[in-house]
Amino acid sequence: MPKQVDHDQRRRQIAEAVWRLAIRGGLEDVTLRQVAAEAKVSARLLQYYFGTRDQLLLGALEILNDDAERRARERLATLGEAPGMHALVRGVLLELLPLDEERRNRHLVYAAYFVPFLTDPALVKVARDTPHAMEELVAALITQGQELGQVSHDLDAAAEAAFLVAGADGLQTTVLLGKRTPEEAVALIDHQLVRIFALTTRD
Template sequence: MPRKADHDQRRRQIAEAVWRLATRGGLEDVTLRQVAAEAEVSVRLLQYYFGTREQLLLGALEILNDDAEQRARERLAMLGEAPGMHAIVRGVLLELLPLDEERRNRHLVYAAYFVRFLTDPALAKVAHDAPRALENLVADLIAQGQETGQVPRTIDAAAEAAFLVAGAEGMQSSILLRQRSAEDAVAVIDHQLARIFTTNGE
């Protein structure tokens, strides 16, 4: 067990180095040597844990995504035992916004990956599948809201989920560029959710 823990800790140490380099200047020109220096490990050790540069970028992204999912679960758990579908959907959507330092840094890393998403098939698959999975989750939550009387039956759960996820993702860059405040973005999401959820259902 200690060996597994040490292995995971070393992979995280290297992944965090990738993230720091990504937030400082993007990933297009980042080399294994730069990452190794940032992580304070040898290139040989880095290659032992991740392999090629492409495998390193993919591995660092997977660790980032796992972190994001864990943090999201923790924040949703803080909503209480029976928060209602409105609060749960709101919590899911707020995870897509850079509302604090942790989420801001994460979204900066995602922004640095964007060009790689367009050109690297392995990374492109990760980027391609994620939004649809999130849309399906939000659609399922809205549908559950319909079952409990929190959402009118006339609402198209899939269409609203696609709109909500796209809207939240679209506001990421405007917050990062300080074109829109985080408070304004949250207000936009709350406005849209108010159309969908007509009662608390609690």
């Protein structure tokens, strides 16, 4: 009887090879042949699952993003049934920080995508056209906080969300570089959230 192939698992096997190469030396010069060797599959099989090099990089990134979203939902679920907007915004922002090995490795991979997204013509447009999903989520939570009386109506939810996400992104880099500890980064996030949620006590 022919051996059944788990195609999702095979795609993940190849994506994880991309991530390992990204962490070890970046992605600017990574080739399909290198990824195939790292994943222990043939170049033909790699192309069957992902196609071109650019499609491979984007496909591996999509799998990484799906993993990040799943783990974020799991962590947010631990906040309880009714955690409040303060706790939810905080939980979302902490996903942007390398607070454990899983998130640190993920953010190292994201960092490796930075140069290709700036310089590769096929990837520049993809990066530019990506929606501001994280900002929109945080803005929606802050707006809900305003509706619940937990945030002042004088605050601009979209502007605050953009500032918080940009700040968390910047903190992420300083933690990866060892310029700040994870605890210091979390304290700075908390400092900003106290300002925004000043109408209520911390959840």
